[in-house]
Amino acid sequence: MEEENLLEEEDTQKDKYLTFTLGSEVYGLDIRVVQEIIGILPITGVPEVPEYVRGIINLRGKIIPVVDMRLRFRQAFRPYTDRTCVIVIEAEAMQVGLIVDGVAEVLTIPEANVVPQPKLSASQNRYIRGVGKLGEEEGVVLLLDWEKLFSQEDEELLGRMQADETQEEGADGK
Amino acid sequence: MAEHDQMVEVFIYETRQFFEQLEQLALAGEEAGEFAGSDVNEIFRVMHTLKGSTAMMMLDEVSQLAHAVEDIFFYIRELHPEKVDVPGITDLVLSALDFMRVEIDVLDEGGKPSGVSTELREETHAFLREMKIANGHDPDVDLRKAKKPAAGAQAAAPAPKPVPQQYYIAPVRTQEAAAGPHVYEARLRFEPGCDMVEVRAYTVVSNLQGQATEAHWVPEKLLEDPEAAAVLEAEGLRLAITTDKEQEEVKKLLDSVGYLQELELKELESTDKCSFWPKEPGAPELVPDATPIVPQVEKSPGEPQLPQTRAAKQEAAALAKGRPSEPHESQVISVRVDKLDRLMDLVGELVIAESMVAQNPDLAGQELPNFQKAARQLQKLSSELQDSVMSLRMVPLDATFKKMNRIVRDMTKKLGKKARLVLQGEETEVDKTINDHIGDPLMHIVRNAVDHGIEMPEARLEAGKPESGTVTLSAANVGGEVVLQVKDDGGGLNRDKILARARDKHLFTKPEAELTDAEIYQFIFAPGFSTKEQVTEFSGRGVGMDVVVSNIKALGGSVTVDSRMGHGSTTTIRIPLTLAIIEGMNIEVGESRFTIPISSIRRSFRPGETEVFRDEEGKELLLEDGQCCPVVRLHEVYRIEGAEEDLTQGILVLLDTGQGETLAVHADRLTGVQEIVVKPVPLYLSKLMETTGISGCTLLGDGSISLILDAQQLGRRLLKAS
Numbered sequence: 001m002e003e004e005n006l007l008e009e010e011d012t013q014k015d016k017y018l019t020f021t022l023g024s025e026v027y028g029l030d031i032r033v034v035q036e037i038i039g040i041l042p043i044t045g046v047p048e049v050p051e052y053v054r055g056i057i058n059l060r061g062k063i064i065p066v067v068d069m070r071l072r073f074r075q076a077f078r079p080y081t082d083r084t085c086v087i088v089i090e091a092e093a094m095q096v097g098l099i100v101d102g103v104a105e106v107l108t109i110p111e112a113n114v115v116p117q118p119k120l121s122a123s124q125n126r127y128i129r130g131v132g133k134l135g136e137e138e139g140v141v142l143l144l145d146w147e148k149l150f151s152q153e154d155e156e157l158l159g160r161m162q163a164d165e166t167q168e169e170g171a172d173g174k
Numbered sequence: 175m176a177e178h179d180q181m182v183e184v185f186i187y188e189t190r191q192f193f194e195q196l197e198q199l200a201l202a203g204e205e206a207g208e209f210a211g212s213d214v215n216e217i218f219r220v221m222h223t224l225k226g227s228t229a230m231m232m233l234d235e236v237s238q239l240a241h242a243v244e245d246i247f248f249y250i251r252e253l254h255p256e257k258v259d260v261p262g263i264t265d266l267v268l269s270a271l272d273f274m275r276v277e278i279d280v281l282d283e284g285g286k287p288s289g290v291s292t293e294l295r296e297e298t299h300a301f302l303r304e305m306k307i308a309n310g311h312d313p314d315v316d317l318r319k320a321k322k323p324a325a326g327a328q329a330a331a332p333a334p335k336p337v338p339q340q341y342y343i344a345p346v347r348t349q350e351a352a353a354g355p356h357v358y359e360a361r362l363r364f365e366p367g368c369d370m371v372e373v374r375a376y377t378v379v380s381n382l383q384g385q386a387t388e389a390h391w392v393p394e395k396l397l398e399d400p401e402a403a404a405v406l407e408a409e410g411l412r413l414a415i416t417t418d419k420e421q422e423e424v425k426k427l428l429d430s431v432g433y434l435q436e437l438e439l440k441e442l443e444s445t446d447k448c449s450f451w452p453k454e455p456g457a458p459e460l461v462p463d464a465t466p467i468v469p470q471v472e473k474s475p476g477e478p479q480l481p482q483t484r485a486a487k488q489e490a491a492a493l494a495k496g497r498p499s500e501p502h503e504s505q506v507i508s509v510r511v512d513k514l515d516r517l518m519d520l521v522g523e524l525v526i527a528e529s530m531v532a533q534n535p536d537l538a539g540q541e542l543p544n545f546q547k548a549a550r551q552l553q554k555l556s557s558e559l560q561d562s563v564m565s566l567r568m569v570p571l572d573a574t575f576k577k578m579n580r581i582v583r584d585m586t587k588k589l590g591k592k593a594r595l596v597l598q599g600e601e602t603e604v605d606k607t608i609n610d611h612i613g614d615p616l617m618h619i620v621r622n623a624v625d626h627g628i629e630m631p632e633a634r635l636e637a638g639k640p641e642s643g644t645v646t647l648s649a650a651n652v653g654g655e656v657v658l659q660v661k662d663d664g665g666g667l668n669r670d671k672i673l674a675r676a677r678d679k680h681l682f683t684k685p686e687a688e689l690t691d692a693e694i695y696q697f698i699f700a701p702g703f704s705t706k707e708q709v710t711e712f713s714g715r716g717v718g719m720d721v722v723v724s725n726i727k728a729l730g731g732s733v734t735v736d737s738r739m740g741h742g743s744t745t746t747i748r749i750p751l752t753l754a755i756i757e758g759m760n761i762e763v764g765e766s767r768f769t770i771p772i773s774s775i776r777r778s779f780r781p782g783e784t785e786v787f788r789d790e791e792g793k794e795l796l797l798e799d800g801q802c803c804p805v806v807r808l809h810e811v812y813r814i815e816g817a818e819e820d821l822t823q824g825i826l827v828l829l830d831t832g833q834g835e836t837l838a839v840h841a842d843r844l845t846g847v848q849e850i851v852v853k854p855v856p857l858y859l860s861k862l863m864e865t866t867g868i869s870g871c872t873l874l875g876d877g878s879i880s881l882i883l884d885a886q887q888l889g890r891r892l893l894k895a896s
Contacts, residue, residue, distance in 0.1 A: 042878065044766075044878065048812070053859065058873055058877055061523045064856060094856070094857045095856065
């Protein structure tokens with residue numbers, strides 16, 4: 001019910017995507033979950049989380065975890081620069097900052113132009129909802145499925161944590 | 175919880191309060207073996223209100239059920255039957271409440287309540303019928319209808335003999351003193367066809383409060399009496415008041431209500447001239463039979479009227495107590511918790527901002543006496559502000575405690591045991607978050623106490639104990655903590671059984687012979703631990719105690735259990751008074767900053783070369799108070815680079831894990847003590863953080879983030895790793 005209301009109320013935001021870049025690829029993020037875009041802030045590291053969770057930042061008194069999207073999609077780490085952005089998104093009562101190489105623009109991609117992602121086993125595809133076609137010249141935008149990004153990530157993280165722990169135990173046991 | 179209309183939210187809130195009130199009343203009645211007159215009235219009144227409010231919310235099933243239960247109490251109130259099956263009624267009320275609770279929960283979650291109460295209703299009707307027969311009353315006479323003047327006069331022999339009860343305002347002073355210079359009599363007629371005349375009439379009457387010295391009106395029971403509306407339509411509202419106000423003012427006051435068709439207002443010489451003015455305030459007034467507008471007149475002299483009179487007096491007394499105290503109610507406002515939380519967050523930020531200013535690095539090394547003075551003043555004010563904001567969130571534990579009555583009752587009934595619950599210190603105040611989260615753990619412990627602790631009555635008698643067991647639930651403020659205890663005088667924990675079970679589950683952390691009793695008892699908090707052979711409805715599945723522990727840990731508290739075989743056991747919960755602000759010691763390890771709650775630090779020192787030694791596995795240990803405590807190098811645990819490796823160069827902080835163990839945490843340096851606002855680890859990370867030894871984070875004076883180290887979690891983590 002709430003979801004419906006949300007959709008109705010924010011109809012003006014329908015089909016609108018904030019695009020950001022990771023290397024040469026362009027990704028799109030549903031504008032409705034985007035809260036704000038900030039420059040990179042000092043990050044406090046948090047122990048024992050996957051490498052792509054860089055830590056937490058202090059956003060005007062709010063403590064928000066930040067995820068490096070390059071590392072998240074198994075790309076090489078690139079040092080942060082002035083152009084590096086953090087997209088703060090809020091979804092499912094969680095706030096997370098996504099560290100991306102740069103934010104491009106807001107695009108309207110009608111649902112008709114979205115091609116579902118073929119079901120491949122490649123890991124990152126699970127977080128791509130579909131491919132948005134732009135004009136002939138402009139190429140495509142990979143549309144992120146933020147719901148999966150949140151929900152599955154947890155499971156995956158937990159799974160990996162346990163694996164880490166057993167490794168550790170093995171190492172400690174000597 | 176789903177978002178609601180404000181009206182629905184208020185409805186849910188109020189209805190839940192009614193449920194709790196009803197439950198307490200019903201249980202009190204059962205405990206006493208009878209329902210006191212005032213309680214009957216109270217239950218009747220609350221059921222009546224529930225009936226109305228739920229009907230308004232279109233919860234017809236709930237409304238009809240409330241109506242059925244209300245009928246029972248109506249019968250008791252009006253006829254004072256001799257045979258009252260108190261436990262039976264309590265059962266009915268409680269099961270009705272359970273049904274209603276479910277419905278309200280569904281509503282609260284944004285669903286559409288769809289339960290059907292037909293069965294319960296029929297049960298209730300049948301029960302009332304039985305009760306009427308048992309008391310020699312005709313079960314088919316509808317009491318409410320019998321109250322009509324005509325029908326009432328012809329009703330069967332044991333017909334109701336209700337006594338009119340006078341409602342009046344401000345009866346505190348004596349009549350002479352109270353009577354103002356003016357006495358007015360008024361008759362108000364409402365427009366025909368306007369809905370809810372009784373409510374409108376009630377509005378008129380309640381408007382008079384504070385304006386009139388004393389007031390009486392006919393019909394008296396505007397809202398309670400189902401006939402009131404008919405009388406109001408036929409006769410209008412007759413009203414007599416004494417006041418020091420002029421006629422014009424009174425007229426204006428009375429005129430202000432809507433749908434008024436006619437208002438007659440005349441001044442009388444004295445109250446004696448008014449036909450329905452009571453001769454003596456407080457006593458039931460016998461209105462002359464001839465007055466047709468008083469529906470309940472049905473006086474037969476010689477009838478024993480004592481119980482009714484008493485009931486009437488009680489009601490009058492309750493009213494007398496209730497009315498003048500009403501101005502006090504306006505001293506209390508209810509505020510949404512999220513607003514309070516927002517305020518608390520802001521104050522927390524303010525305190526941090528204040529220390530950012532006062533300890534600003536730009537000021538370092540400067541002589542600024544005036545600035546320092548002003549900063550100290552600011553600091554004092556802001557910490558006072560913080561204290562008073564914190565106190566806003568404090569609520570007494572009694573509502574949570576009283577819920578346990580029901581649990582003990584239901585369990586003893588089902589298990590065939592006898593036990594009573596004694597509450598102590600329920601007025602103790604705790605943070606609302608604690609109050610909200612302590613209910614479930616307490617319920618588990620109380621259940622366990624009754625189920626595992628208290629023996630069957632025969633066994634108790636054999637052991638030379640009183641047949642009925644006692645479970646004591648107490649709360650007290652001790653230092654900065656709230657200490658909650660659940661004590662039972664049952665059989666106590668079986669040490670050998672726990673040992674055997676712990677052996678099966680491989681829970682031992684050291685040789686069996688070295689385990690102390692306290693450590694053995696602590697095993698019952700391990701997940702999946704249960705020595706109970708039989709799984710009952712209430713406990714024995716082995717889930718529960720570990721949930722208790724994790725719930726209480728989440729509140730920053732600890733649980734311990736102590737027991738004496740044959741004499742019962744005591745479970746003690748300790749929780750810090752406030753969750754949000756603690757005093758912490760900041761430490762640095764490499765580039766990372768951690769904060770340790772002062773409460774868990776025993777001492778800190780720089781060790782000499784020889785103080786730290788290694789055991790046969792190469793683990794570093796330290797001798798403290800004759801106890802070996804492991805040295806924890808945080809940079810190794812958390813893989814922090816650039817930290818001090820040399821123990822003699824850094825500093826060791828000895829932490830008490832609260833489990834009888836001490837950890838020596840090695841840090842590069844201490845950077846000072848600070849009041850910190852605890853912020854939860856972001857939800858996204860919190861699942862991962864469970865085993866890391868970090869319980870939260872906080873903002874330091876310079877705006878950077880520090881992680882809060884939890885000694886207990888850290889201890890468990892090390893235990894797991896080794």
